[in-house]
Amino acid sequence: MATKKSVGSLKEADLKGKRVLVRVDLNVPLDDNFNITDDTRIRAAVPTIKYLIGYGAKVILTSHLGRPKGVTPKYSLKPLVPRLSGLLGVEVKMANDCIGEEVEKLVSGLPDGGVILLENVRFYKEEEKNDPEFAKKLASLADLYVNDAFGTAHRAHASTEGVAKFLKPSVAGFLMQKELDYLVGAVANPKKPFAAIVGGSKVSSKIGVIESLLEKVDVLLLGGGMIFTFYKAQGHAVGSSLVEADKLDLATSLMEKAKAKGVSLLLPSDVVIADKFAADANSKVVPASQIPDGWMGLDIGPDSIKSFGEALDSTKTIIWNGPMGVFEFEKFAAGTEAIAKKLAELSGKGVTTIIGGGDSVAAVEKVGLADKMSHISTGGGASLELLEGKTLPGVLALDDA
Numbered sequence: 067m068a069t070k071k072s073v074g075s076l077k078e079a080d081l082k083g084k085r086v087l088v089r090v091d092l093n094v095p096l097d098d099n100f101n102i103t104d105d106t107r108i109r110a111a112v113p114t115i116k117y118l119i120g121y122g123a124k125v126i127l128t129s130h131l132g133r134p135k136g137v138t139p140k141y142s143l144k145p146l147v148p149r150l151s152g153l154l155g156v157e158v159k160m161a162n163d164c165i166g167e168e169v170e171k172l173v174s175g176l177p178d179g180g181v182i183l184l185e186n187v188r189f190y191k192e193e194e195k196n197d198p199e200f201a202k203k204l205a206s207l208a209d210l211y212v213n214d215a216f217g218t219a220h221r222a223h224a225s226t227e228g229v230a231k232f233l234k235p236s237v238a239g240f241l242m243q244k245e246l247d248y249l250v251g252a253v254a255n256p257k258k259p260f261a262a263i264v265g266g267s268k269v270s271s272k273i274g275v276i277e278s279l280l281e282k283v284d285v286l287l288l289g290g291g292m293i294f295t296f297y298k299a300q301g302h303a304v305g306s307s308l309v310e311a312d313k314l315d316l317a318t319s320l321m322e323k324a325k326a327k328g329v330s331l332l333l334p335s336d337v338v339i340a341d342k343f344a345a346d347a348n349s350k351v352v353p354a355s356q357i358p359d360g361w362m363g364l365d366i367g368p369d370s371i372k373s374f375g376e377a378l379d380s381t382k383t384i385i386w387n388g389p390m391g392v393f394e395f396e397k398f399a400a401g402t403e404a405i406a407k408k409l410a411e412l413s414g415k416g417v418t419t420i421i422g423g424g425d426s427v428a429a430v431e432k433v434g435l436a437d438k439m440s441h442i443s444t445g446g447g448a449s450l451e452l453l454e455g456k457t458l459p460g461v462l463a464l465d466d467a
């Protein structure tokens with residue numbers, strides 16, 4: 067899969083007493099009372115930070131939170147400080163800004179092994195514009211740069227891309243490296259047979275991923291809302307299921323491509339249908355080709371779960387992106403949960419299982435199986451772009467290995 071190269075690693079950098087600017091992705095969900103509802107990304111950032119602390123670096127953390135337009139207290143990174151301090155076992159200092167004199171003063175007072183968190187870098191519009199002057203100011207706080215923000219590596223922003231031009235060395239952190247190892251390495255050189263499971267709502271958002279994976283996989287299982295566009299293209303009745311009418315030809319051509327490449331493309335044979343899009347809808351299981359008018363498919367059915375499981379049994383590498391159904395509604399979560407369980411079981415038997423970010427990760431976490439998988443990506447958009455074979459600007463900007 068296309069990425070530029072192998073990137074320079076943290077272990078090569080000389081760290082003692084050095085000011086290290088570390089771009090992390092601390093874009094975590096917070097509730098109305100500013101409680102962190104999922105700290106996965108904070109925990110994922112810890113190994114790199116601990117390593118830097120251990121080698122006596124002065125650690126300057128920079129991240130965004132949300133998509134603020136200018137300074138917006140709701141998007142302050144302050145509520146993250148206690149959790150970050152707890153996980154690191156050191157007291158993390160908070161800066162009220164991310165550039166400027168006050169921040170410079172705080173950084174110069176930082177002891178070796180000390181950690182400071184800069185305020186939300188997106189409080190400046192220059193961040194998303196990748197403004198070189200802003201990047202220079204950010205870079206001036208440090209001696210070297212570590213990018214560990216895999217989740218934001220698909221953005222060419224000042225803190226993810228621009229700063230790398232002003233700081234040498236610019237290297238990948240451990241999380242970034244691990245994400246690339248799995249989402250690029252394991253996918254480019256998979257142990258075979260190699261299977262991909264692609265779900266989610268629309269085929270239009272997954273075209274790139276499906277086309278790219280068709281070049282590599284032996285088996286492709288499709289689920290989620292996109293399957294109805296495939297059924298419709300095959301001439302089946304789909305009731306009021308989600309269909310992208312302008313993508314019927316595309317669906318047909320993807321099926322033909324799979325055939326020409328010898329990829330076994332499996333669509334669910336049965337589906338769970340609902341009489342409305344709601345958690346309390348009436349539901350029943352029908353063959354995929356017989357969805358009555360007024361009903362919509364919201365999950366894959368039990369026969370499909372069985373045949374998908376059997377297709378996965380003989381594989382050695384599996385990558386999964388996108389849920390099999392509307393897993394947010396308990397009644398339509400069985401397909402997604404069954405796939406999560408199957409992957410957990412196969413992981414235990416030595417199969418490499420990679421969950422490619424976004425909603426599939428949320429689904430795996432919901433059933434408590436995250437620690438059973440070989441790799442769970444912390445990136446939604448970033449993992450999708452990597453799986454499409456794109457190069458990420460935040461990776462491209464780093465030094466070559």
Ligand SMILES: Nc1ncnc2c1ncn2[C@@H]1O[C@H](COP(=O)(O)OP(=O)(O)OP(=O)(O)O)[C@@H](O)[C@H]1O
Pocket residue numbers: 265266267268271289290291292308363364365387388389390391392393394422423424425426427446447450
């Ligand atoms: N049959 C269906 N009909 C309608 N929506 C569906 C269906 N199956 C799944 N979905 C919805 O698809 C959504 C996820 O789609 P999306 O394409 O965003 O997946 P994803 O790849 O996991 O996300 P991301 O792009 O963040 O990685 C879920 O909210 C789920 O409810």
Ligand SMILES: O=C(O)[C@H](O)COP(=O)(O)O
Pocket residue numbers: 091093132133217218221445446447448
């Ligand atoms: O949550 C994410 O996908 C990343 O933190 C990037 O956020 P963004 O989509 O607002 O750039």
